[in-house]
Amino acid sequence: MNTELVLSDELKSIYFKYQSAILTQDGQIYTSDFTTNAIDEIKALVKNYPLLLPEQLGQRLNVVLCEQNYLSSLLEENKGELQPLHLDDDRQSEVALRFSALLQTAVDKDSSDVHIELYKAETRLLARVDGRMVHIEKTIPNHDYGLSLFSYLFTDKAVDTDDDFYPNKINNGRVIITLKCDEVRRDTIWRAAYIPAKDKGGQVTLRWLNKSEHIPLLTELGWERGHVQAMRDFANSPSGICILTGQVGSGKTTVIAATLSELKGKGRSINTLEDPVEFDLGVIQTSVINQGDEDGFFAYSKALLRHDVDIESHGEIRDNKGAMSVCRKGETGQIMFATMHTSSSIGVSHTFIEQMHVPKSIISAPNLMKLWVYQTLVRVLCPHCKLTHDELSDHYDKYTLAKLNHWHSELEGKLDGIRYKNPKGCKHCTEGEKGRTSLVEMIVLDNEDRLFISNQDYLGWEIALKAKGFKSVQDHALLKIKRGDIDILTAAGQVNNLIAQSSANVYDSLFDEEEE
Known part of the structure; x- marks a missing residue:
């Protein structure tokens, strides 16, 4: 043979x-x-x-x-013979086809992001589907396979790159490629980011920017009616700042897009500063790039002072200059939207004051900060195979069952609607879930809130908020769990303290011996 x-x-x-x-x-x-x-x-x-x-x-x-x-x-x-060659014209064509096929697979799986991870002796190809990282191709036992993808991506395919591609240097860019989406070919736009890693490795992350062809309505985000009304009340007020916060990929930009879509064409001038532009809003939108030594957002925001703006979306606040720029705009009589990364709506205050060094007198100024929104996305239960509490024993181990039974026994209120994910899933889903919904908490700031911020009394502020009826992200999660929309175990992976367990109980179980 x-x-x-x-x-x-x-x-x-x-x-x-x-x-x-x-x-x-x-x-x-x-x-x-x-x-x-x-x-x-x-x-x-x-x-x-x-x-x-x-x-x-x-x-x-x-x-x-x-x-x-x-x-x-x-x-x-044959590993030595299988090493890819340098990217001559024929090789470049082959890598181009491979790159296109990779993104097409990601589109077919309804991915939001693609990760190409390069290690010393292998290349891993993954995608994020409904917030879950999955392999979209088998691991490639070869280093140069991934390196050739990186080189092609930043040398030949991406536009607006930071620089030429070097394996040891951070790079960013944008890729426009025609792919088949729901049986229709269209231009897909991806934000590409590269970071080097040890052993001559690195990672490219590709975010699909125009995945959604239409801008959702505020009522389609998974918010409650009260959330939507609070956002509309802010958006139609004379001035002030709305901060949207959450993890990367938690839908902050989508919320702003949905809100601005409601506001356009109603007699007010709207501009956005984005990095980069994601949705086509039908207003003046600017993709921010750095201006020499000056931060891009700060430079463009300063330029917009000459453009008679009524409503501005500033993009992500990253540092003191960006934060001060947003606050300054809010003081000049504009409606301002901006995003940042915190783990709660209350966390916006100490992020501004203690990390970005914005004076607390500014953050607590009357009528400046008006609405703080924290959002996270959680996978939705598959309606075709979700389980009742009585069906759990056929699908979960003893430890998980005991945990769920304890949690269930401590719940108050209507429990008949609670459902759980089927870990085996069905033809309609992945491991019992399909799609995502929002979990939200909002602070509609008043002078009492501003006084707590000025005193930096965050624990006292949380108590006062709850006394006023504040609904936390935990409250919103429990509401959707009781409706049978989301799974408690999945939600607990996104929201703290859904399944309460005292530290004493954790310590007591550390030395438990496994049952024979």
């Missing part, structure tokens, strides 16, 4: 991508899976390039079943 592999850049790509089929010099396709797409791709390649197997011209390729271990050993033996 002649197991000498046929090698070309295109075949190498197929070998790496599927790791389930190889072509040998005697015209045999060895595979561990007769259903793998690798077989058809190898046959098509040989048909289009007959000189790959000149001695087999006109002969049919045989497909032979073998063990996966045998294929893996062959690939390992």
Whole structure:
């Protein structure tokens, strides 16, 4: 048996991508899976390039079943020969097709982000689907496979890059590529970010910016009616600042887009500063770039002072200059929207004062800060396979069941509507969940709140807020859990203190011995 592999850049790509089929010099396709797409791709390649197997011209390729271990050993033996070549014209074309196929797979899986992770001896290809990281292709046991993707991406494909691509240097850019989305071909726009890592590794993260073709309504975000009304009341007030906060990818920009869509065409001038522009709002939108040594947001925000703006979205507040710029705009009679990263709405105050060093007299000034919104996204239960409490024992281990039973026994109010994810899932979902919804907490600031901020009494402020009826993100999560919309275990991974457990109980269980 002649197991000498046929090698070309295109075949190498197929070998790496599927790791389930190889072509040998005697015209045999060895595979561990007769259903793998690798077989058809190898046959098509040989048909289009007959000189790959000149001695087999006109002969049919045989497909032979073998063990996966045998294929893996062959690939390992030929590892040196399988190293990708430098990006000449032919190689560049092959990498371009591979990159396009990667993003198409991500689109087909309804991903929001793609991660290409490069390690010393392998490349990992992952995507975020409904907030969950999943592999979209098998791990490639090769370093240069990922490096060639990085080089192509930043050298030939991306626009607005920071600089030429160097493996040891941070880079950012933007990719526009035509892909099939819901059976229609359209231009997809991706924000590309690169950071180097140890052992000549690195990571590229691609965020799909125009994934949603339409801007959702405020009523479509998963907010309660009271949340929507509070946002509309702020947006229609004369001036002030709304801060939206949450983790990366928690939908802050989408909230602003939905709000501004309601405001346009109603007699007020609207401008946005973004990094980069994500939604087409039908107003003047500016993608921010740095201006020499001056921060881009600060420079553009200063420029907008000459443009008669009524409503401005400032993008992310990252430092003292950005924070002071937003506060200054709010004091000049504008409506201001801005985002930042904190883990709660209360956290906005100490982030401004203690981390960004904004004077507390500014943050607590009357009628300046008006609305602080914290948001996180949680996966939604699949309506086709979600479980009742009585069905849990067939799907969960004893520890998880005990935890859920204890939590259930301590709940107050209506419990009949509570449902749980089916970890096996069904054809409609992934592990019992599909899509995401918002969990929100809002602070509509008044002078009592501003006094607590001025005194930096955050614990006292939280008590006072609850006395006024403040609804925390925990409260919103419990509301959606009782409705049967979301799973308690999933929500507990996004929201603190949903399943209360005292530290004493944790310590008591540290030395528990496993049952025989």
